[in-house]
Amino acid sequence: MSEIPALVDALIGPVVAMLLTTMVLSYLIGDNPLFRIASHLFIGVAAGYAGALAARSVLWPGLVQPILQAGLGGLIQPAAVLTLIVPALLALLLLLKVVPGASRLGTFSTAFLVGVGAAVVVGGAITGTLIPQSLAAMGTLNPAVVSPQTGETGLERVVNVIVVLVGTVSTLAYFRFTMRRKPAGSAKGAGPITLAGRALSAVGRSFIALAFGVMYAGALSGTLLILAQRIQSLWDALLGLLP
Template sequence: MTDAQLLELAGTAVAALLTIMILSYALGDNAFFRLASYLFIGVAAGYAGAVAWHDVLQPRLVDPLLAAGPGILSDSNQLTGVIAPLLLVVLLLSKVAPTTARLGGLPVALMVGVGAGVVVGGAITGTLIPQTLAAMDSLNPAVVAPQTGETGAERLINVLIVLLGTVSTLSYFRFTGRSGQPDAGRYAMRRVRTPLGAIPIPWPFLPFLGEMFIALTFGVMFAGALAAVIVVLIERLQFLAGAVSVLLGSFLPAP
């Protein structure tokens, strides 16, 4: 058996052992599961640290600092591009010690603020607006009919379901009463102001229907997640069966 085959065999054995250690959690929390979990966390943390060093810290902080040398203090571009990040890194490292932890509040606040801005902006431009436009396009026969081939009563029913589901789901998250209705309950009748005047709408019905749509959505999502977990479990069991077959075939003599 060559070295490459031995290395591949060792990798298969280690992967099978780690898989068994993780699956042992089905019998309850135990030392083998914790050992495998700590190993995965350590490898992930080490990989993240290596990526941060090679892709961020070394090319954008250490290398420019070493290349500029003492003259960096006289270069305004280097001051803002290297010295300022270096100071933020030093302040962030001060969070390690309890006595200097307050100094790390500035870089943490900066990271949280930038992260929140990116997340909110991404949610608006990448999720909220596209989903709103998609909901509007679903009511346009000229857009949907060429894609699905739905026409007539079938298309009308689907459009009504989408419209009713969207409106009722949004109405479920309305928790405040209208002006002049301070005692209006969550499912009380409401009067909505329109250009035609205050129009009563069946508010007790809409939130309840929204709850039904939300429950159906969560049920479908849970079923999808459960199906994905079962697929992964089956794949791991098949891997274990194949690994046992390979290991036995490698060490036991052929008949």
């Protein structure tokens, strides 16, 4: 008798996975209730898991537990006010966004989150993308310096640096627009004012198109890989259910 629950447990996972995979793949024949049920199920499970993870890993150890440990006497300290009371008030105000009559009270918390998030994103873009890209565009062409570091030959290094430099400058030139003024002082059409500028922006447009094409190809290949894995898992589940 003990083998029956073990057999049921072994079958639940593959059967549920097979059903959900089939429901999602049913979108290939058009939008249908099965696909919507699977989508809502995935979104609900993901939201519930994210909420539980945030409550367990962020709110409890970072806010609730320190407040309980500090007690009433510790909460009146300046450090506790800044690190515990203010975050708690911001969190409570943010929860009011779901209340129709009090949603405006959560605007400050939302603005604070957006501002901090934007600062983090901009700082990460500058230190993680802009500065490394600028340093790569300023790479040395001296083989004696480069060869011990990267193993590149002189010609290979020259080609790499030229491609990076031209791609960086032309892409930046594509987003540079100026205004040509008429004699009367009115503005006339935005666009590069010289033939060299137009040619450089065209090269930048080609680099941008190439970058988007590479990203799309990577996303498509990753999606096809996931699809192949799901089809293989569906096939394995079917084989496992057969006697």
